[in-house]
Amino acid sequence: xxxxxxxxxxxxxxxxxxxxxxxxxxxxxxxxxxxxxxxxxxxxxxxxxxxxxxxxxxxxxxxxxxx
Numbered sequence: 001x002x003x004x005x006x007x008x009x010x011x012x013x014x015x016x017x018x019x020x021x022x023x024x025x026x027x028x029x030x031x032x033x034x035x036x037x038x039x040x041x042x043x044x045x046x047x048x049x050x051x052x053x054x055x056x057x058x059x060x061x062x063x064x065x066x067x
Contacts, residue, residue: 003050020054
């Protein structure tokens with residue numbers, strides 16, 4: 001199964017799905033958006049693509065950028 005990679009970021013209290021891999025970026029470009037909406041993600045799954053969520057390094061952010 002083919003897959004795309006996204007990263008979830010909280011922007012002003014709202015979770016947004018940002019494309020990470022080239023295929024996800026192309027899909028967002030086709031959709032005319034910088035992020036992928038929940039509706040877009042549902043359509044992507046209907047195409048048979050797996051959606052992989054890249055985890056953000058919250059520990060580094062919590063301690064001021066030091067890992």
